[in-house]
Amino acid sequence: MKNEQTELRIQKLDTLTSKGIRTYPDRFSTNYDLFEASQLDDGTSGVRVAGRIIGIRNFKKLIFITISNIQGSLQLLLKKDEIGEVLFNEFCDFLDIGDFLGVEGNMYTTKTNEKTLRIENYVFLGKALRTLPEKWHGLSNVELRYRQRYLDLIMTEDTQSRLLARTKMARAIRRFFEDEGFFEVETPVLQHTSSGALAKPFRTYHHSLETELNLRIAPETYLKRLIVGGFTKVFEFAKCFRNEGMSPQHLQEFTMVEGYAAYWNFEDTMKLMREMVLFILGQTFDTTTITIQGQKIDFSLEWDIISFRDLIFKNTGIDIDLYPDVKGLYKETQRKNIELDHSDIESLGRGNFIDLLYKKMCRPQLVKPTFLIQHPIDLSPLARANEDNPTLTDRFQLVVNGVEVINAYSELVNPIEQRKRLEAQALLKNNGDLEAMEMDEDYLTAMEYGMPPISGWGFGVERLLMVLTDSHTIKDCVLFPLTKKL
Structure with missing residues (x-):
């Protein structure tokens, strides 16, 4: 830890301590x-604020200081003839950028029209032993x-605003x-089976129970x-874990919001999700218009609705209804020179193969908010079959800017049909499809x-934030993304 700058700061800390100054006080009111x-009227007195020093401009008899936190910053003015020589010199001699400061004073506006607090008194609130990086904004690593991330939050305004938006969004x-009458609940993270989605789980071991868990x-x-x-009516903010490959749209640890409403179908949920997105935009960003890829999109306008079959046909010329088995569908994609990236593509079931085709050829084309409906039943082992066409499900996804933001269903509630579908999924899993769903007897x-009757939905908080802030990667939308161990 120790270098020349750190040694100098430790010396300043020791000197302050020897002077009887509390270098790490327990509080500041x-x-x-x-x-x-920063919004107060000029002349407001008795203003007490605190923050980290991120800027110092010294003009001999007066010093402009900038302090900040995650929500904003404020300029301070420290004048020698107002604060007194002792406190003024102590600031010059012992305080550095990165230190914490508590101040009291009154507000005024400078000639350059910047709200500023004239310091009448200050208190030292903590010493930073490391110097904040000067070239962080150009950091390529x-x-x-x-x-x-803590340095990124201090130094980068985009990071501050994006991750503060995450908190506001939650x-x-x-x-x-809650306003819609839903109860927030909590369910187990450690589970005997990995049901609820088509994904590969992380596994762990419970020593007392002597059992493998997911x-x-x-x-x-x-x-x-x-x-x-x-x-x-229930919903949950659920930490979820999927042992999948790295991509700009996927996290191995993420926060999902999932909920269910009894006596609803997917059309009721479609209406609720649109209202939710508009509410989130208003509460988080004070607007319903978001700029995505340089294009302004007003979410308050009507959203497109398109079927899975029509979308794939539009982008590939392949009618998936003509190919009831995965081998025929695979041959047709080869005939059309469509290359799909997968380590063992021939092990996939028809549903996961269609999903792979859609993600490669169709999803990137959907920029404006679009409801994708009528998914093949192979792709939705927990969704209710459509009464008019039992090869399809009563399901929708909201896709924005090539990203699946929300996934929702009319849920399958027939236990006999559910058992058949899970048995089919278990067979796929035994044949090598690692993302197929497990049998869940409980x-x-x-x-x-x-x-x-039930309708349910789920969406990732990070992925929704990624779309609404037009971020390049989902890692920018989580406070502490997983990184390799050094």
């Missing part, structure tokens, strides 16, 4: 946050930005569902158990006690 103080989501890939089947138990038992 503020009456305004920094962003609030993205991995270091993720590894030292608050808005909770408020929306970290959950989705909270779905436990939330549905709650519907069996009498809840009618969930089937719950279903056999009876379920009402």
Whole structure:
């Protein structure tokens, strides 16, 4: 840790301590946050604020100081003839950029029209032993930005605003569902099976129970158990884990919001999700218009609705209904010179193959908010079959800027049909499809006690934030993304 700058700062710390100055005090009473103080009228007195020093401009008898936190910054003025020679010199001699400062004073506006607090008194609140980096804004080592996110938050305004928006967004989501009469619940992270989604789980071992367990890939089947138990509207902020490949749109650890409503179908949920997105935009960004890839998109306008079959046909010329088995579909993609990236493509079931084709050829073309409906039943082992066409499901996805933002269904509540589908998934898994779903006898038992009609949805908080902030990668939308161990 120690270098020349650090040694100098430690010496300053020791000197302050020898003078009887508390170098790490336990508290400082503020009456305004920094962003609030910056809105105060000139002449407001008795203003007490605190923050980290991120800028010092010394003009001998007066010093302009900038302090900041995640929500904003404030300029301070320290004048020798107003604060006194002792405190003025102590600041010059012992305080550095990165240190923490508590101040009291009154507000005024400078000649350059910047709100400023004239310091009447200040308190030293903590010494930074390391110097903040000067070239952080030009840092090309993205991995270091993720590894030292705390520095990224101090130094980069885009990071500050994006991750602050994440917190505001989570608050808005909770408020929306609570206002709609939903109960927030919590379900297990450690599970015996990896049901609820088509994904490869992380595995762990419980020593006392002497059993293998999975970290959950989705909270779905436990939330549905709650519907069996009498809840009618539930949602959860659920930490989920999927042992999948790295990509700009995927995290191995992410936060999913998932919920269910008894007596609803997917069309009810489609309406709810549109209202939710508009509420989130208003609460988080004070607008319904977002700029994506340089294009302004007003989410308050009508959203497109297109079927899975029509979308694939539009972009590839392939009618998936003409190919009931995966081998025929694979041959047709080869005939059309469509190359799909997968390590063992011939092991995939028809549903996962169609999903791969869609993600390669269709999804990137969807920029404006679009509801994708009528997914093949092979792709939706937990969704209700459409009554008019049982090869399709009553399901929708919201896609924006080539990203699947929300996934929703009319849920399958028939335990006999559910068992057949899970048996088919288990067969695929035994044949090498690692993302196929496992058999879940405990969930089937719950279903056999009876379920009402149900509609459910799920979406990733990070992925939604990625879309709404037009971010290049989902790692920019999580506070501490997973990085390689040094």
